[in-house]
Every structure is written in C-alpha cells, then in structure tokens.
Amino acid sequence: MSFDNDERADLRASVRNLLSKHSDSGAVRRAITTEHGYDEALWARLCEQIGVAALATPEKYDGVGASLLEVHVVQEELGRTLTPSPMLGSAVLAAQTLLLSGDDDACARLLPTIAAGSVTALCWAGSEGWFRFGVTAAGETLSGTAQYVLGGDVADVLLVLTDDGLFEVSATADGVTRRRVPTMDPTRTLAEVTFDDVAARRLVSSPDLVDSIRTVALIALSAEQVGAASAVLEQTVEYTKSRKQFGRAIGSFQALKHRMADMYALVETARSMSYAAALSGTYEDAVIAKVYCSEALQSVAAEAIQLHGGIAITWEHDTQLYFKRAHGSAQLFGQPRDYLPLLNSEAWR
Structure with missing residues (x-):
C-alpha cells in the first residue's frame, strides 16, 4: 500500500535514483570505513540536489517547509540501502529539537546551517539508557556523559538535554571530549560525549x-x-x-x-x-x-x-x-x- 501523494512519490523517486547510483552495497561498505562513517560527497548531493536536510525546516530558516511525512519518505529510502548519513541525528533530531523548543533566536542561528547539511548532534541518553539524561546542569555549566549520540563525534554544534532544560555547546568548547564507540551495526555510528564543567548557552525549553x-x-x-x-x-x-x-x-x-x-x-x-x-x-x-x-x-x-x-x-x-x-x-x-x-x-x- 502506498501513502504517497504526487509530491512524495516524486521525492521518493529522486532519493531512490540518487541512492541507486551512489549508495549501492560497495559504496555503503566503503563509507563505513571512512573517518566520518558516512560518504560526505553523497550527503552533499542529497542536501544540494534534493534538499533532504531542509525538508521539515520552515522557509524562514532557509528550509523547504515540508512536513514530517516527507522526512518519512527519505528515512524509508535511506533504510532500504542502509546508507550511513547525518539525516536522523542532525536533520531530524537536532532540527526538530530546535523547532519544538520554541527558541526563535536559536532557530535563526542554527537551522540554516543544519538545512545546508552541517551536522548538529543531540546529546540525550545516559548510561542507564534513553529514559535518564547523562548530563546534568548547574546553572549554565554542564557535567556528565551523554551516550549513544548520533553524529556526536563529527558534529559542529551539540544540543544537550538535561533535567534543567536544553543547552547549546560548541563541539570544540573547552571540557568537551568526544569519541566514537564500537557498535553492532557498522552502518550507524554512535559517540560518547563527555562534559567536564563546560560553559553552555541555555535555550528556551518547553515542559513537554x-x-x-x-x-x-x-x-x-x-x-x-x-x-x-x-x-x-x-x-x-x-x-x-x-x-x-x-x-x-x-x-x-x-x-x-x-x-x-x-x-x-x-x-x-x-x-x-x-x-x-x-x-x-x-x-x-x-x-x-x-x-x-x-x-x-x-x-x-x-x-x-x-x-x-x-x-x-x-x-x-x-x-x-x-x-x-x-x-x-x-x-x-x-x-x-x-x-x-x-x-x-x-x-x-
């Protein structure tokens, strides 16, 4: 059964055609051995030719202004080929975190770069899993370790969820340590990000x-x-x-x-x-x-x-x-x- 309208069908065809040319089995296997864990040239093509990273970002932030249904189509196609990419971690999680936070200033500063393909990572889970934060905040200083961070080792900006709200940190800030961790699935990279009394910018954060x-x-x-x-x-x-x-x-x-x-x-x-x-x-x-x-x-x-x-x-x-x-x-x-x-x-x- 198809849930696509004409626009989503065209989007699916475009993504599938691009991946068939540049993300076959051999290309996926080569990508997972690279420094970043994904094919940067392919990610650039997906962003520049199709605009996948900008799909669910409003036009006022240099996005396409589409819905999460269009994101769904792209995610399906990336799943079909097991294509490693920053799509889920940056273009979906990080971008939607900014939009859902309601922080207009942060959206204006960060969303255009995400829409262009730059990687932003969301630090969330702790050592006890996805229902406990790994990082704590004391005022605007962060300490602790976030586990299972999608794109955490290659991101330019880190968004950090804590019990005290949402924070923004430069990935190169003093006190930030990042390392890629071994995974069962070689087509998806995860990182561990440690914060040692790191100065952070507090963002607006809604209760839900x-x-x-x-x-x-x-x-x-x-x-x-x-x-x-x-x-x-x-x-x-x-x-x-x-x-x-x-x-x-x-x-x-x-x-x-x-x-x-x-x-x-x-x-x-x-x-x-x-x-x-x-x-x-x-x-x-x-x-x-x-x-x-x-x-x-x-x-x-x-x-x-x-x-x-x-x-x-x-x-x-x-x-x-x-x-x-x-x-x-x-x-x-x-x-x-x-x-x-x-x-x-x-x-x-």
Whole structure:
C-alpha cells in the first residue's frame, strides 16, 4: 500500500535514483570505513540536489517547509540501502529539537546551517539508557556523559538535554571530549560525549519537549526500519527465484512461499503502523510504531538469514548488515520492552 501523494512519490523517486547510483552495497561498505562513517560527497548531493536536510525546516530558516511525512519518505529510502548519513541525528533530531523548543533566536542561528547539511548532534541518553539524561546542569555549566549520540563525534554544534532544560555547546568548547564507540551495526555510528564543567548557552525549553522529541525520533526510526525490512524481503524473494535445489527454484516450494508471505505481511503492517504514527503525530502511536516496527524488522531479517542459508552470515553478503541494523535499531531510543508497560498502562486505555 502506498501513502504517497504526487509530491512524495516524486521525492521518493529522486532519493531512490540518487541512492541507486551512489549508495549501492560497495559504496555503503566503503563509507563505513571512512573517518566520518558516512560518504560526505553523497550527503552533499542529497542536501544540494534534493534538499533532504531542509525538508521539515520552515522557509524562514532557509528550509523547504515540508512536513514530517516527507522526512518519512527519505528515512524509508535511506533504510532500504542502509546508507550511513547525518539525516536522523542532525536533520531530524537536532532540527526538530530546535523547532519544538520554541527558541526563535536559536532557530535563526542554527537551522540554516543544519538545512545546508552541517551536522548538529543531540546529546540525550545516559548510561542507564534513553529514559535518564547523562548530563546534568548547574546553572549554565554542564557535567556528565551523554551516550549513544548520533553524529556526536563529527558534529559542529551539540544540543544537550538535561533535567534543567536544553543547552547549546560548541563541539570544540573547552571540557568537551568526544569519541566514537564500537557498535553492532557498522552502518550507524554512535559517540560518547563527555562534559567536564563546560560553559553552555541555555535555550528556551518547553515542559513537554522531551516527549515531543521522542515522538519524532520514534516515527523517523520506524520509517527507516520499514525501508530496511522492505529491501531485505525483496532481496530474499529474488534469491529464492534463482537458488535451485532438486532441479527447482527454492522459491517454488510451498513451505518457503508461506514464510515469505508472512514476511510480506509483517512489512506491510509495519508500514501501516509507521505511517499511522506519522499522520497522527501522537506519542501513543509513535510508541506502537517503535515496538511493532522494531520486532517486524528483526523477524524479517532473521527469516532472510534462514532463507539465504549459510551465505547470509558471511561478511561479503549484505543480509548480515540488515540483520545487524535490525538489532541495533531496536535498541535505539529505548528497547521495545521499555515501551511495553506504557501500552499496557491504564492511562492509554
């Protein structure tokens, strides 16, 4: 089922065409070995030719003025190819944090650079996970360590969420230490950012800022998961058409047809869940999308491993990359089990 109107269909076609030329399997594998962990030239093309980093930024801040549905399309396409990029961390999380904060001065200073492709990172989670801040504020001085920071090692500006509000820090400020950390998913880089009595600029912060950011984050991530699940399903179907056993393509065996039909049902249901969340924009629907899309991608990737046989677990084959993305993305912004109590709570019934 398609949720695209004509404009989103054109956007999808443009992004897919660009990625097909510059982000195939070989290009992705080369990108993850670079200093920044992504192809800077490809990111520049995505920003300059299509304007992906400016999509959901208002025109008064040099953006396109589109909606998060357009961001959803881009996230799906990036997920299909596992393309490493600053899209989720900078163009989505950081940009939306600024907009949701209501700080007009910060938006005017920072959003035009994000829209142009410059990287800004949001420091959020602590050592106990995504529901505890890693950094504390004493006045306008920050201390502590933020974990799992998307683009934290390459960002020019850091936005920092604390119990005392939102702050802005230059990535090169005295007392800031950044390092990239090992990840299960090599196509997504994460960093640890430590603040040792760092002077920061306090930004405007609304009371519901964290829940609003979390909503955007979960929806954007679910879009990426849908794209990845769709791609690995398509690759599996194609493989079963060409792989022969007992003189027949294995895709003709009824048992395997049933398994791929189940994979298809998971992908399409996940797509519906993700778009429902994007259309409603509510925290409740975002949580549902997070839980369902995380589990759907893990199931589809696991089935793909089985249906590809032994080649799927070799480094040379791409299926293992989708499997790692499935399990890595399930942890991002909190594991599904972290959200299940919310779905069962009386307040949501």
